[in-house]
Amino acid sequence: MSHSEKMLRFNKIIVGSEADEAQAAADAAAFLPADQIDPEKFFIPQQYERYTPENHEVWRKLFESRIGSLRQQASNVFLAGFDAFGLKPDAMPRLEDVNEVLARTTGWKSRAVPGYLPAKAFFACLSTRQFPTTITIRPPDELDYLPEPDIFHDVFGHVPLHADPVFADFLQTYGKAALHANDPMHVERLARLFWFTVEFGLIHEDGRLKIYGSGLMSSIGESNHALSSPNVDRRPFNLERVCETPFEIDHYQPILYVLESFEQLRDAMNQYAERVLDEVGVGAGA
Numbered sequence: 444m445s446h447s448e449k450m451l452r453f454n455k456i457i458v459g460s461e462a463d464e465a466q467a468a469a470d471a472a473a474f475l476p477a478d479q480i481d482p483e484k485f486f487i488p489q490q491y492e493r494y495t496p497e498n499h500e501v502w503r504k505l506f507e508s509r510i511g512s513l514r515q516q517a518s519n520v521f522l523a524g525f526d527a528f529g530l531k532p533d534a535m536p537r538l539e540d541v542n543e544v545l546a547r548t549t550g551w552k553s554r555a556v557p558g559y560l561p562a563k564a565f566f567a568c569l570s571t572r573q574f575p576t577t578i579t580i581r582p583p584d585e586l587d588y589l590p591e592p593d594i595f596h597d598v599f600g601h602v603p604l605h606a607d608p609v610f611a612d613f614l615q616t617y618g619k620a621a622l623h624a625n626d627p628m629h630v631e632r633l634a635r636l637f638w639f640t641v642e643f644g645l646i647h648e649d650g651r652l653k654i655y656g657s658g659l660m661s662s663i664g665e666s667n668h669a670l671s672s673p674n675v676d677r678r679p680f681n682l683e684r685v686c687e688t689p690f691e692i693d694h695y696q697p698i699l700y701v702l703e704s705f706e707q708l709r710d711a712m713n714q715y716a717e718r719v720l721d722e723v724g725v726g727a728g729a
């Protein structure tokens with residue numbers, strides 16, 4: 444059985460023609476010009492009552508195994524968002540609850556999607572302050588490693604930072620630049636930027652190294668490695684340098700980049716987005 448079949452068998456939440464239509468719209472978006480992509484078509488309702496007791500149990504196990512070390516390892520900005528959402532171990536999160544908090548803080552939304560979104564569809568969502576959120580959860584025999592996102596990676600790992608106004612603006616600007624970038628050189632550079640920040644970023648806070656990338660939030664092993672292994676080359680964040688650094692996905696990261704603040708990331712992104720959007724004749728405010 445393939446991994447995707449296993450995920451669908453364990454999760455009863457992706458069903459029906461609505462999910463098929465949303466997935467077809469997302470797949471088709473890969474071939475559309477940026478200004479014709481309508482993210483609204485990719486979203487489905489989170490039919491919460493379809494989660495099984497086994498689904499909630501996996502959430503509880505993941506939550507409880509991660510929360511203790513997270514308090515020590517995670518950025519204060521991340522933890523502030525995390526606490527604002529009031530996520531609990533006893534039940535899987537409802538996106539409508541998450542969105543109530545986001546409406547008060549940054550105007551971002553977490554929107555349920557039926558599965559994998561092609562890159563341009565994903566970026567179109569970010570450019571409108573909407574995070575395409577996986578609503579399935581990993582099966583119990585894959586607690587430690589998952590080759591693709593699930594709701595734990597997305598809601599526990601990504602969404603808390605969306606409550607921070609500075610990170611929220613960065614991510615939208617990133618989405619705009621990535622949506623409109625046509626030059627393969629920029630496409631590759633932007634993928635690296637996402638990887639070394641949103642997924643695997645480190646930040647200096649209170650004179651210590653902390654994690655903020657969601658790939659680190661959702662993996663204890665990789666976080667310990669990122670923060671304390673002598674085999675990791677931890678470099679000061681520099682957008683140009685990040686964009687020139689290739690990455691590999693199938694092992695612990697040997698190179699990581701460290702921010703001094705989220706303002707540093709937002710400001711560097713603003714400059715880069717202006718350059719990318721100028722080249723394709725799209726205004727940065729578009």
Ligand SMILES: [Fe+2]
Nearest residue numbers: 592642657658
């Ligand atoms: Fe992610």
